[in-house]
Amino acid sequence: MASDTRISIAILGLGGQGGGVLADWIVQLGEAAGFVTQGTSVPGVAQRTGSTVYYIEWMRAGDRRPVLALMPVPGDVDIVIASELMEAGRAMLRGFVSDRTTLIASTHRVYAIAEKSAPGDGRASDERILAAARERSARFIGFDMDAAAIAAGSVISSTLFGALAASEALPVPRSAFEDAIRAGGKAVEASLRAFAAGHDAARSAPAALPDARPVLVPPVPTTVAGRRIADRIVAHLPAPAHPFALEGARRLMDYQDDGYARLYLDRLEALAALDPDGLLTAEAARHLALWMAYEDTIRVAGLKVRESRTARVRAEVRAQPGQILGLVEYMHPRFEEICETLPAGIGARLLAGERWRRLLAPRFEKGRHVETSGIRWFTAMRLLSAMRRFRRGTLKYRVEQARIEDWLARITTAARSDPALALELVRCQRLIKGYGDTHVRGWDKFTRLMAAAENMAGRSDAGARLAMLREAALADESGSALDAELARLAA
Amino acid sequence: MAERSFAAEVEQLRIGAGETFHGEGILAVTKALLQSGVAYVGGYQGSPISHLMDVFADANDLMAELGVHFEASASEATAAAMLAASVNYPLRGAVAWKSVVGTNVASDALSNVASGGVTGGALVILGEDYGEGSSIMQERTHAFAMKSQMWLLDPRPDLGLMVDMVEQGFRLSEASATPVMLELRVRACHMTGSFVARDNRRPPMTVGEAAANPVRDTDRIVLPPANFLHEHEKIEQRWPAAIDYVRDAKLNERFGPDEDDIGIIVQGGLFNTLNRALELIGLSNAWGDTALPVHVLNCVYPLVPDEIAAFCAGKHAVLIVEEGQPEFIEHELNTLVRRADLQTAIVGKAVLPRAGEYTGQVLREGLAKFLREWAPDRAPVETPLAAPAVTPAMVPQRPAGFCTGCPERPIFSAMKLVQRELGEFHVSADIGCHLFSILPPFHIGNTTMGYGLGSAGASAFKPAGKRAIAMMGDGGFWHNGLTSGIGNAVFNKDDTLTIIVDNGYSAATGGQDIPSSKAFNKARVTNNPIERAVRGVGVGWARTMTRTYDVGGMRDAIRDAVTSPEKGPKVLIAQSECQLNRQRRVKPAMAKAIKAGNRVVRERFGVDPDTCTGDHACIRLSGCPSLTIRDNPDPLRQDPVAHVDNSCVGCGVCGEVSHAAVLCPSFYKAQLVFNPTRWDRMRAAMRDWWIGLLQRHETRSRLARGF
Structure with a gap:
């Protein structure tokens, strides 16, 4: 330590998290204690959601004024x-955490824009x-202080304090x-509650890991x-696939029904x-189920009208028991989706005919505010969900099954000669x-990958290459990373 | 209404002699101005000096009591021009702004006031936005001091000294008839500390008294032949007078021993960091008892030749710690030791980085290099720091972005949608929060040329098939954009679209009122619509969108503007209140209304995780902090789902975006009703009965056919 009478404190946070309040408390705390x-x-600008650093020094008061950094x-x-x-990671990156540092960090995540906007998992x-925090600091205190603060009806600065x-x-x-919080004078009771919770x-x-993803508990019939x-x-089926x-x-x-499950x-x-x-079967069990349960208007309506959904939404928006809750859905079924839900013959004819499109498409150009908490829209959605029994006759069903069969055929072919490639082909379903344009773009990337896989068939590293292409396809929306990767592999 | 209220802190400005003042650097400077008998104050907000302007605004009553005139200037140029009041009258005046950008804007008036000189003390307080957290180009204010012959103070970060320097600045200005700049670095502006106050002083003459008794001296006006006279006066009288004052008043300080064969000269503002670096290599302590002689330049321009010569005499080498480039002081020191015929080596950028902020770590390394070369016996043993356990790739970057519910977000969502239809546009960006459009997820904006200069930055782009788009904030519009951008575009028959973001405040600098603000402000005239102003300068195609959150409407308006057959500049005014300011107002009001038993509907958004497929297209069109991701609850899916957290303010952009871009049916708006009316309850009972009936039936039949 450079000076045994000085204490240096750095707070790393995001703009708007109340780091300033915490810094003020620590300054007042020191002053009151005679430092x-x-x-x-x-x-x-840093405060507009960027990262920011507050820095505080305490020095035992003496005859002379210290020079503080x-x-x-x-x-x-x-x-x-x-x-x-x-932000704890950033503190370590900047070298602020050393073997004399007490590191106090909330382990919750506020995702950065690059993490959030990746088309896959960024x-x-x-x-x-967490491993670095434990290893590099003299002492690490870490838990989800945000959750603790919310539970106490306050903000994270109080739990950190x-x-x-x-x-x-x-x-x-x-x-x-606690006196410093009281002296602050704002939302004292809630702050003290959260302070106690944090304390x-x-x-x-113990420095806990954030909750790992729940493992799959197989359903019981x-x-x-x-x-x-x-x-x-x-x-x-082999055990790994169960x-x-x-x-x-x-x-x-x-x-759909048990017949559809038997087809699966x-x-x-x-x-x-x-x-x-x-x-391969295990991976296919995952991706085939996702594909076969493709999202059509019938499925979306079915999910929106469920009892369990109402309960989930009430919990999510923290509605009090008995509190009246209005719900408005933002839906935008386009002409295409409407046609796809119609019987295959009619749907295909409507989609193909320019005249029909001109006549009908404008009716579906605007998004709809669907008030599912109202009787009229709820009933309409329930009726739409009941179209399930006619699903096998819809255009969308025919299109999706054909695509699935084509995909399975490619997998089957590969599985005979190159199991690694077959596995990667399965994973491309991701x-x-x-919906809408996003779905079209995803499908476009998928077909490009299928074509690339066909060209690569027979190469010893075909599976690894396809995996790389898939990562590239998930790297951005426009597909420029995929273009680059395809060009690189072709060279 | 500014983002932060200083109403409580302002009370401290009243304390008298002997009492201790606690608070931020900026607040201390305000108190120092009142203690110095300042007669008028002006300025333009901008980090890190915004709070100075906010404090003045909140201290309006106190200033009126003291007879001090305060105004929020329209720009830094108008603030600098205000210093004209000190030219003929013994009025002390201070203006403040963010440097170096504000000094650029002000430099016309500054050159004029520096040329003619002043009678009363004229102080320019500069928030130097350099280094960490800065949002502007990294340049030095020092150059302005040199070229206009204004004196530049850079006080050691100690509240007491900073306060003294304000008073000294006025005296220096009066002693040398020259305006003086006081530079405060970012962290010094926001540094907390204490000092012993003195009484506030009424100005000996008020601006009103001066106006009542005009004095005219044509020798003070920049016009031949006086301008030639000024140049001589600057060199022959004012400069020497300034040097004498700086020396006699001992503005610069000495630390450490008198004798040594090496020493350090440092800009005052960097002293604390230097001392920490010295401490880390065992050459100082927490009280600044340096083991090497240190000469602290609280006045960095002009330098005092005898002081420098005396310090350098007998030393082999002197380290000059001077942040930024070019290294003006280092050059000057070399000249001074040459003229004094000393053999002292001046070492600066040879051991310190040419560019970048001088942090404790940087100075420590530079010092070690200096010592290894010139005093190896005192050089620290190098123990390399442990390699960080964390690499940059592990920690995601956090570029600044729009706040939750920001009304500017939907403007850029709409632009992204228009670009999908019509291809990319050249977008001339402007200074302000809207500049965040350049960053992810929007990636919109090609250049930015300065405050209010968005339209001017697009003026060279005469369309050949595709129009350029310019952005402008309402703050920039009133600062200079109305004339330099819109008026100029009309005059030159530009054919561009300017989108003016009218959010009711100078929002990026902390929510100060401007002429088009909607709020009532007893000290200012607000509610001057931007559309009237642009029509007044001759714009034909002007449209005001009063709800930017209507993404589809914004998209259509932008499409119309860029495809309209009409020639001439088009102006689209995108109007919605800054959400930071709005929430500050609305949140307490809503809580109060709920408490009072009034019917209140609180809206927020949500995402259904079972219909969300985890492609995050919504996030790429929004970037709202409250629209985030979380683990996919579906065990079959791998990618995280979108999720709206409880910080949502219900602005509705995510829903509107998913409508306008035809994204997905996962967004819902929840309307929480507080204190429902009897009709609310009746209707809800009816709905619950019917919906409950259908839901129970649905559950039964689904479970029956289920697994």
């Missing part, structure tokens, strides 16, 4: 407070940051912290048809016959998602 304190910050120096910070996990790895008090990295008692959690919680299907899965296949079958019975199993069993270790 000379100085705090600085960089307001301005205005920004943290790598290796010379006693306490680092990060209001989000990646999220940074939490595990690496509580965790700071619990760390005992500052030589002042808990009551002094207690920091005392009890509840009907005769369901049991029959489950028995068939266990009897005829969890996905059970969930897939459940979903398709929900989506027919398709899977055909693949299983070519797949000695069951890996590209087909979204």
